[in-house]
Amino acid sequence: DVKVTQSSRYLVKRTGEKVFLECVQDMDHENMFWYRQDPGLGLRLIYFSYDVKMKEKGDIPEGYSVSREKKERFSLILESASTNQTSMYLCASSPTRDRGRVAQYFGPGTRLTVL
Amino acid sequence: GDSVTQMEGPVTLSEEAFLTINCTYTATGYPSLFWYVQYPGEGLQLLLKATKADDKGSNKGFEATYRKETTSFHLEKGSVQVSDSAVYFCALSTHSNSGYALNFGKGTSLLVTP
Numbered sequence: 001d002v003k004v005t006q007s008s009r010y011l012v013k014r015t016g017e018k019v020f021l022e023c024v025q026d027m028d029h030e031n032m033f034w035y036r037q038d039p040g041l042g043l044r045l046i047y048f049s050y051d052v053k054m055k056e057k058g059d060i061p062e063g064y065s066v067s068r069e070k071k072e073r074f075s076l077i078l079e080s081a082s083t084n085q086t087s088m089y090l091c092a093s094s095p096t097r098d099r100g101r102v103a104q105y106f107g108p109g110t111r112l113t114v115l
Numbered sequence: 116g117d118s119v120t121q122m123e124g125p126v127t128l129s130e131e132a133f134l135t136i137n138c139t140y141t142a143t144g145y146p147s148l149f150w151y152v153q154y155p156g157e158g159l160q161l162l163l164k165a166t167k168a169d170d171k172g173s174n175k176g177f178e179a180t181y182r183k184e185t186t187s188f189h190l191e192k193g194s195v196q197v198s199d200s201a202v203y204f205c206a207l208s209t210h211s212n213s214g215y216a217l218n219f220g221k222g223t224s225l226l227v228t229p
Contacts, residue, residue, distance in 0.1 A: 042221035
């Protein structure tokens with residue numbers, strides 16, 4: 001079974017803090033993704049990566065950055081957290097083959113609250 | 116651009132009732148289509164998928180058929196259980212200049228009562 005783990009289930013931070021959300025997958029997947037989930041808005045793609053040291057912007061990258069130094073790990077960074085970044089953050093991974101047809105596998109999510 | 120529209124919830128059903136959750140899409144090309152389920156407090160799990168027209172995906176009693184003529188991928192189950200209470204997301208694979216990603220609907224909450 002594919003396993004995607006996220007470093008924290010719940011996180012509380014203060015406005016202006018630098019926040020790191022970590023994601024690790026154990027299935028040697030090339031592709032990794034970060035989404036945020038908000039009521040009434042569904043899932044929105046923040047950033048994704050197709051390989052180590054590669055990154056691509058998704059639909060809502062503003063206020064976020066990412067790091068992929070190792071194949072199994074994809075980090076989401078909030079350089080200066082703001083209250084409008086309070087959300088559920090979901091990490092996902094998928095294998096490279098035929099990217100358009102394979103499913104993504106999700107972690108349990110991190111619920112971030114910025115005070 | 117590519118998009119997914121699914122029926123708004125919440126949907127409330129009695130145990131053993133028939134379930135339909137509607138999903139329609141707009142896409143260029145031939146996307147793959149997916150249903151994901153999110154149980155309370157958890158991440159998303161793949162429920163089923165279909166990669167070409169007329170394909171039927173099925174899993175755990177749920178089914179959905181990829182209908183190109185109506186651009187739909189409705190989720191159905193003949194007899195729901197209390198344990199099916201969750202949020203269901205329809206998604207399609209979409210391609211942009213940056214590559215492939217999943218485009219999700221806003222989710223439909225299902226509550227099944229005993």
